[in-house]
Amino acid sequence: xASWGRVVTGVVIGVAGTIYATNxxxxxxxxxxxxxxxxxxxxxxxxxxAAAREASARRREEILHDLEEHGGGNHTARGVKPDPNAGDAxxxxxxxxx
Numbered sequence: 001x002a003s004w005g006r007v008v009t010g011v012v013i014g015v016a017g018t019i020y021a022t023n024x025x026x027x028x029x030x031x032x033x034x035x036x037x038x039x040x041x042x043x044x045x046x047x048x049x050a051a052a053r054e055a056s057a058r059r060r061e062e063i064l065h066d067l068e069e070h071g072g073g074n075h076t077a078r079g080v081k082p083d084p085n086a087g088d089a090x091x092x093x094x095x096x097x098x
Contacts, residue, residue, distance in 0.1 A: 019026055
């Protein structure tokens with residue numbers, strides 16, 4: 001029965017959205033809070049996108065910093081100079097294994 005509830009909810013939302021999008025009189029007669037809802041959603045979406053991009057950029061910097069610290073991989077293509085001591089650390093690690 002729960003799936004029928006979802007179907008009915010989807011139909012109701014679809015019909016309400018169609019009426020809202022196509023009938024200007026309905027939009028004018030809605031209360032101000034309901035009329036401003038799309039603007040509020042757009043602002044929230046834009047702020048969420050900006051926050052996500054900022055977090056992504058911050059995480060990318062952390063990853064590049066970790067790569068630089070550990071000297072792992074060829075990350076010069078990403079604009080980070082390789083660690084000059086990375087080769088020595090790899091040599092020391094391979095000597096310890098033998």
